[in-house]
Amino acid sequence: MDETSEVIRRRHEKARALADEDIDLYPNDFKVSHTVEAVRKHIDQLADAVDGTAMFAMAGRIVGLRSFGKAAFFHFRDYTGQLQAYVKQDEIGRQPYALFKQFDVGDFIGIKGVVFQTKTGEWTLLAKEIRLLCKAIRPLPEKFHGLRDPEKRYRQRYLDLVMNPNVRDIFIKRAHIVQAFRNFFLERSFMEVETPMMQPIPGGAEATPFETFHDALGMGLFLRIAPELYLKRLVIGGFDRVFEINRSFRNEGVSSQHNPEFTMLEFYQAYATHKDLMSLTEEMFGFVTQQVLGETHFKYQENTIDMTGPWRRLTLKDALIELGGIDPSILDDRERLLDFAGSQGIEIRKAKRVGKILAKLFDVLVEPKLIEPTFVVDYPVEISPLARRNSSDPNITERFELFIGGREIANGFSELNDPVDQRRRFLDQVANREAGDQESHYMDEDYVMALEYGMPPTAGEGVGIDRFVMLLTNAASIREVILFPQLKRTGQQKK
């Protein structure tokens, strides 16, 4: 369809005409002396810019063009910003100006020139020389409305980034967020590591994994659903403070809240407890928010959220009673819980145990109400197979989850380092799996063996980076904060 498009055909013809004039359409020998940002700084600080004697060699993409008979203004953009340029025949000569007339919005150009102020006061580069650096064959989307079609924005994110400055800002902010987390841990003597994404036994979360196959080893492998068990092996190996910021993969539905690959921060600290991590978490999110936004509160959708700690802490059961409206007397009664769930229209599949039912009720009834940062603690042991039991109540674990803006943002706990209990917990998970719960943990004897060599008392936590980026960028969909979100392939790509 595109091939018959008038606009594209014209561009091809133009490119051919330029090539016939011995113009290189894709040269790479232009040397840039200044970015847009550097020129603006130069103007502020040095007189030679103002008196028009300083020469600048600049390059970028033409993003808007206003052409007259023998002169033209255009804006061009590099990665630091956008600047207006003024080209006139009197300055560059007849032949070069005739060539310049063949340039289009979307082309990359290199200009050498001096700066001046137009009568409206806008600093502008007056071209002494202008060269084509790359001829664009396809036209950019409409200049005023930009690119709106969500499908096109995701499939051709490069166009989205060229046309929509707010989208560009989201991903710049995302980079700053990740950098701020990284700095936070590096300042505290944590070591950044990379652990396997291809694992023989997927562990560290309750989720369905992707499967793949290694031909040479003749071995099935899973894409990791979490890095947890490998990071704890590193603590066993003597790296007392480690963190990893990287992708995990879960073979589940795609929605505005879920992408099959997503980014998690996980960190582990020896000789710390879940309570230490809760304090660290308050500090960490406060730090990152301050670094990125310059303040510790922000607006997310309808709500204003303040990240200043300390945050509210409540137990899972109290949350269910207070915010979920559940009668305290039924919390340990599986049948009555199922009845209650049914009365609320909440479907509980398979023969789930009390802990699972409580978690499900919490997801539906409580989670959306936790707008301000809130820690929920005291999770049942049967849904926390890797967490240390609470010293005073063996049925609950030393675990917390952090909720902000009605979503789970982090999950942390004191780690279970008793290998005997760990094996029992795995066996319990295996029984669940055999009872039909496909998300239950696998038995991982290799990990139990590692624990048998001794893991120091440790606490660890995982943070959903994409979700946190959504909060700080006020994004309603996870696709707005992932550069290339997963989409179905189109008919053309199918083969």
Next chain:
RNA sequence: GGGCCGUUAGCUCAACUAGGCAGAGCAGCUGACUCUUAAUCAGGAGGUUAUAGGUUCGAUUCCUAUACGGCCCA
């Protein structure tokens, strides 16, 4: 997996409720124009209406299926 909505020119959108020659702005093209900034003025061009069927004298419009996307629910 289910429900609702969408897909029309390179891009942004009309033509809906009532089936009757598919329109506009931007981009592109031709011409004019050496301080414009969504430049302006004049002219001309651009379409397999997502795909495949059906109903009809006639379908962008009504019906069915499919593909892709969005929102909501599970």
